[in-house]
Amino acid sequence: LVSLTLTDADDGDRVATVQVGGICRLPISSTYPQVGNRVIGGADGTVKQAAALTGNDPAGGNIARGTVLEVNGTTDCTILLN
Numbered sequence: 001l002v003s004l005t006l007t008d009a010d011d012g013d014r015v016a017t018v019q020v021g022g023i024c025r026l027p028i029s030s031t032y033p034q035v036g037n038r039v040i041g042g043a044d045g046t047v048k049q050a051a052a053l054t055g056n057d058p059a060g061g062n063i064a065r066g067t068v069l070e071v072n073g074t075t076d077c078t079i080l081l082n
Contacts, residue, residue, distance in 0.1 A: 019081075020081055021081050021082065022080075022081050023069070023078060023079070023080055023081070024078070024079060024081065025076050025077070025078045025079075026039075026045075026046065026047045026076060026077060026079060027045065027046045027047075027075065027076045028042070028046055028047055028048060028071070028074065028075065028076055028077050029042035029043055029044075029046035029047075029048050030042075030048065030074075031048050031049045032048065032049060032071070032074055033047070033048065033049040033050075033068045033071060033077055034049070034068065034071060035068050035069065035070065035071060036067065036068060037049045037050065037067075037068045038050040038064035038065065038066060038067060038068075039064065039065060039066050039068060039077070039079060040063055040064055040065065047066075047077070047079070050063070050064035050065075065079075065081065066079035066080060066081050066082065067079060067080045067082055
């Protein structure tokens with residue numbers, strides 16, 4: 001469990017954020033990742049290469065996830081969710 005909130009805006013509903021770990025294969029879209037890259041969500045359930053950060057993480061944290069272990073052309077990639 002990464003975070004759990006309960007504020008007046010939630011109107012009594014709890015909102016939780018979880019971080020899943022493991023290895024998975026996901027379809028990729030342009031900008032195609034390379035081994036060692038981090039990824040972010042792309043269009044239609046794909047992932048794509050995350051932009052490199054030049055300084056500190058942006059407000060709200062870095063949205064890049066996983067580390068690419070293998071890339072299968074322009075079809076899919078295997079990532080370590082860490």
